[in-house]
Amino acid sequence: MKKVVIKRNRYVDSVSLMAVGDKVTKLPGITNAEAQMCTPANLEVLVDDLGYELPEVSANDLALAVTGDTEEHIEAALQMITDIIDHKNASGSAQYNAIEEIDLREDGYDLAQISLPGEYAAAEAMKALKMGLDVFIFSDNVSLEEEAELKQFGAKHGRLVMGPDCGVGLISGVALGAGSIVKDGPVGIVGASGSGCQEVACIVERRGLGVSSIIGTGGHDLLPEIGGLTMIAGMRRLEDDPKTKVIVLVSKLANLEVMGKILDIADKLSKPVVAIFLGGDEKLFEGHSVHGAFSLEEAALKAVELCTGKKPDAGYTDAQIADLVKSKVSALKPEQKYVRGLFSGGTFTEEGMIYYTQHNKGVKLNSNLKTKYAEQLSDHGTSIGHCILDLGAEDFTAEAPHPVFDPSLKLKRFKKEVADPTCAVITMDFIMGPGVAADPVTPFAKACKELKDAGSNLIFISNVCGSLEDPQDTLKAEKMLRDAGVIVTKSNYESTKIASAFLAALEERG
Numbered sequence: 001m002k003k004v005v006i007k008r009n010r011y012v013d014s015v016s017l018m019a020v021g022d023k024v025t026k027l028p029g030i031t032n033a034e035a036q037m038c039t040p041a042n043l044e045v046l047v048d049d050l051g052y053e054l055p056e057v058s059a060n061d062l063a064l065a066v067t068g069d070t071e072e073h074i075e076a077a078l079q080m081i082t083d084i085i086d087h088k089n090a091s092g093s094a095q096y097n098a099i100e101e102i103d104l105r106e107d108g109y110d111l112a113q114i115s116l117p118g119e120y121a122a123a124e125a126m127k128a129l130k131m132g133l134d135v136f137i138f139s140d141n142v143s144l145e146e147e148a149e150l151k152q153f154g155a156k157h158g159r160l161v162m163g164p165d166c167g168v169g170l171i172s173g174v175a176l177g178a179g180s181i182v183k184d185g186p187v188g189i190v191g192a193s194g195s196g197c198q199e200v201a202c203i204v205e206r207r208g209l210g211v212s213s214i215i216g217t218g219g220h221d222l223l224p225e226i227g228g229l230t231m232i233a234g235m236r237r238l239e240d241d242p243k244t245k246v247i248v249l250v251s252k253l254a255n256l257e258v259m260g261k262i263l264d265i266a267d268k269l270s271k272p273v274v275a276i277f278l279g280g281d282e283k284l285f286e287g288h289s290v291h292g293a294f295s296l297e298e299a300a301l302k303a304v305e306l307c308t309g310k311k312p313d314a315g316y317t318d319a320q321i322a323d324l325v326k327s328k329v330s331a332l333k334p335e336q337k338y339v340r341g342l343f344s345g346g347t348f349t350e351e352g353m354i355y356y357t358q359h360n361k362g363v364k365l366n367s368n369l370k371t372k373y374a375e376q377l378s379d380h381g382t383s384i385g386h387c388i389l390d391l392g393a394e395d396f397t398a399e400a401p402h403p404v405f406d407p408s409l410k411l412k413r414f415k416k417e418v419a420d421p422t423c424a425v426i427t428m429d430f431i432m433g434p435g436v437a438a439d440p441v442t443p444f445a446k447a448c449k450e451l452k453d454a455g456s457n458l459i460f461i462s463n464v465c466g467s468l469e470d471p472q473d474t475l476k477a478e479k480m481l482r483d484a485g486v487i488v489t490k491s492n493y494e495s496t497k498i499a500s501a502f503l504a505a506l507e508e509r510g
Helices: 020-024 039-048 071-085 119-129 146-155 194-206 230-239 254-266 294-306 318-330 344-361 408-418 441-455 474-483 492-509
Strands: 002-007 030-037 062-068 111-114 134-135 168-169 174-177 187-189 211-216 244-250 273-278 291-293 338-343 366-367 386-390 425-432 459-467 487-489
Touching: 002 071, 020 030, 020 071, 020 174, 020 474, 030 039, 030 071, 039 062, 062 071, 111 146, 111 487, 119 134, 119 146, 119 291, 134 146, 134 168, 146 230, 168 194, 168 254, 187 194, 187 230, 187 294, 194 230, 194 273, 194 294, 194 425, 211 230, 230 244, 244 254, 254 273, 273 294, 273 344, 291 294, 294 492, 338 344, 338 408, 338 492, 344 366, 344 386, 344 492, 408 425, 408 441, 425 492, 441 474, 459 474, 459 492, 474 487, 474 492, 487 492
Parallel strands: 111 134, 187 211, 187 244, 244 273, 273 291, 338 386, 338 425, 366 386, 425 459, 459 487
Antiparallel strands: 002 062, 030 062, 168 174, 168 211
């Protein structure tokens, strides 16, 4: 039995909607539950893939869709969805209809998280800044002119402007956006890459330390139009924070002039600074006292070393990787020739492609991304040769929600890759946190185990980017993957290093 309820002109942000299905399907008698804005891509999923019948709707309408055994079960599920999106079950929370209703003298807030359509986000963020609040802007589609105005105002008045399009943050122990709940510690992070910041933070935690703050900047901060204003403000905030002992800067390679300015300012700080500008080289750091790193793992381990005075273990040794490759490649069929990467994090995708380019010279890579590291696929729906996919990129998320919030698109592509007789190795990432999918790992672990039990010789490699306090239970998820025959690593870099060794062996085999 299926039922759909349409709430007209009711906007609910993706952060609030992302976990609805996982929670509601745990109710008795419920097999599916969806709460989606009625965008064309979401309608295609609801109608074509899931078989719901919808009336005429607009993109501003909200659809609640439930499949259940009885009318009573469905009504209970719809009521639970309504309560979730109305935040009726949020203990200790207060509700406001407008930011102007908040009295800071009474309510004691110091930060506003903005998750609205881009056309409204900048105006609401400016209201929050004028009230004296820091802002975390999850929304995208904010113009560079508006972003510059917000960040210039923030810089002038001593307020942080994280975003727009800021996916990850951690302020005063509170995870923002899709961030992990990393334990408190001496490493402060400022970054333009959400998944990159989270990876550094989680590696630091797994080496026994913790993080004072993760200050996201949004992906446009190091463009000339913005000039790194939030990265500069974040560095200064961490410089003044007595808990922070080491500062880590995280970004993909951006405007060289802006990055040079950032490094000049970092040189003058009293605290050691580690910087990873993914895709950069040694020349970028020449003449600077900043500790340059060339992978997310290296940045995290260098921060731990600076805090403790001890060099931490990096994981698999070259000899162990060689033995692993030798033992598994010999079992592959002759037609199994290719490595496939299925990534939720855009930075993880790029880190992998950079490594392959450096260590598997002359080998052709394919990707859905337009990048100098690979040839762009003419059809992102079909992999060719060695293929590294960013499933969070626009060509995929136009068809379905981002895979960190809903892993179904990633699982669908996984099944397509394992059915390809030329596929030999699949490498994946899993991203944890209170704001993402409630259980991103189990469907993949189950699928891998079924394949192994059926005699498959496919090689699976995965890392889990999550903290020890995340609700998905990172350690349990890693064990589940290992039990399913997956090679589980400590970082995306380590996964890539192992996959690169397999790629080299496959090429050598011919």
